[in-house]
Amino acid sequence: MIPIESESKTKDGTPVVYISKENLIPFMKEKKDEGYDMLLMVTGVDYVDHLEVVYHLLSTKDGRRLLVKTKTDEEVDSVTGIWPGANWHERETYDLVGIRFRNHPNLKRILLPEGWVGHPLRKNYPMDKKQYVNLGEDGEDKVSYDPKEGY
Amino acid sequence: MTDSILLTTLDEALRWGKGKSLWPFTFGLACCAIEMMSAMGPDYDWARFGADVFRDSPRHADLMIVSGTVTKKMAPRIRRLYDQMAFPKYVISMGACASAGGPYVRGYSVVDGVDKVVPVDIYVYGCPPRPEALIQALKQLQDSIASGKVRH
Ligand code: SF4
Numbered sequence: 001m002i003p004i005e006s007e008s009k010t011k012d013g014t015p016v017v018y019i020s021k022e023n024l025i026p027f028m029k030e031k032k033d034e035g036y037d038m039l040l041m042v043t044g045v046d047y048v049d050h051l052e053v054v055y056h057l058l059s060t061k062d063g064r065r066l067l068v069k070t071k072t073d074e075e076v077d078s079v080t081g082i083w084p085g086a087n088w089h090e091r092e093t094y095d096l097v098g099i100r101f102r103n104h105p106n107l108k109r110i111l112l113p114e115g116w117v118g119h120p121l122r123k124n125y126p127m128d129k130k131q132y133v134n135l136g137e138d139g140e141d142k143v144s145y146d147p148k149e150g151y
Numbered sequence: 152m153t154d155s156i157l158l159t160t161l162d163e164a165l166r167w168g169k170g171k172s173l174w175p176f177t178f179g180l181a182c183c184a185i186e187m188m189s190a191m192g193p194d195y196d197w198a199r200f201g202a203d204v205f206r207d208s209p210r211h212a213d214l215m216i217v218s219g220t221v222t223k224k225m226a227p228r229i230r231r232l233y234d235q236m237a238f239p240k241y242v243i244s245m246g247a248c249a250s251a252g253g254p255y256v257r258g259y260s261v262v263d264g265v266d267k268v269v270p271v272d273i274y275v276y277g278c279p280p281r282p283e284a285l286i287q288a289l290k291q292l293q294d295s296i297a298s299g300k301v302r303h
Contacts, residue, residue, distance in 0.1 A: 111224075112224070112260070113223075113224050120259045120260070125259070127257075127259065130259075131223070131259070132223065133223040133224055133226065133227060134227050135227040135228070135231065141224065150223070150226075150227065151223055151226030151227060151230075151262050151267060151268055
């Protein structure tokens with residue numbers, strides 16, 4: 001039995017469990033064996049003093065749902081080994097919230113161009129420092145702080 | 152004397168023909184593109200006005216309708232597609248986003264107006280503009296091409 005940090009319910013009755021990030025992978029494996037065969041979504045939340053990763057699980061057999069949350073500083077284990085569909089969700093969470101997923105097969109930006117500085121959904125992202133994007137010779141993205149260098 | 156009269160008339164006829172044979176470029180960026188598809192669909196059927204078939208290649212097209220939010224990642228690609236279009240070429244900026252950044256203007260990833268990227272002939276306001284507004288913009292563009300006000 002894997003220890004749960006705390007347990008509650010959302011307004012519509014979906015159970016929410018907090019799990020420590022060390023126990024995340026064994027816990028998720030157990031949940032998959034229990035019938036939660038689909039990972040609907042992975043998101044990240046910035047609570048200023050810590051970051052949180054939220055996993056929405058669904059059992060396609062009987063429609064049960066489960067929210068798994070884990071607190072982290074910036075790094076957490078990837079669940080791509082359990083649900084391969086987590087790949088792009090984790091890349092998006094890395095891109096916008098800046099959570100690094102250990103053992104992810106291809107952890108790079110998915111929406112923003114390569115070379116972008118910072119993760120825009122963080123509370124401490126500097127909104128007044130605009131970045132500009134242009135295309136390089138070989139069609140790669142180039143990012144700079146100079147408005148003359150791009151759009 | 153006769154020559155010059157024949158020339159102006161021919162020029163006018165050519166301009167009229169140019170206006171009536173616009174080939175739009177299949178190119179949708181955000182929610183406005185849904186209204187653009189509606190304008191070309193059977194309900195509004197803008198083929199009636201002589202801009203019927205949307206082309207899939209910039210080299211076949213001469214009208215670019217920027218229908219939606221221009222993100223910073225997309226902007227250099229829009230420029231590249233515009234450069235690949237053959238002359239004469241025209242640009243309609245459709246909706247608040249393409250014209251001035253729209254509701255996302257303060258976002259980290261949005262260009263505030265496609266006129267920073269390519270020259271624009273007609274702006275259409277609305278979020279999104281109704282298909283009638285887009286058709287009106289098309290008519291205006293055709294009239295300005297026919298009267299010689301717009302040339303590229
Ligand atoms: S102007 Fe409005 S409808 Fe058009 S792309 Fe922007 S948000 Fe969407």
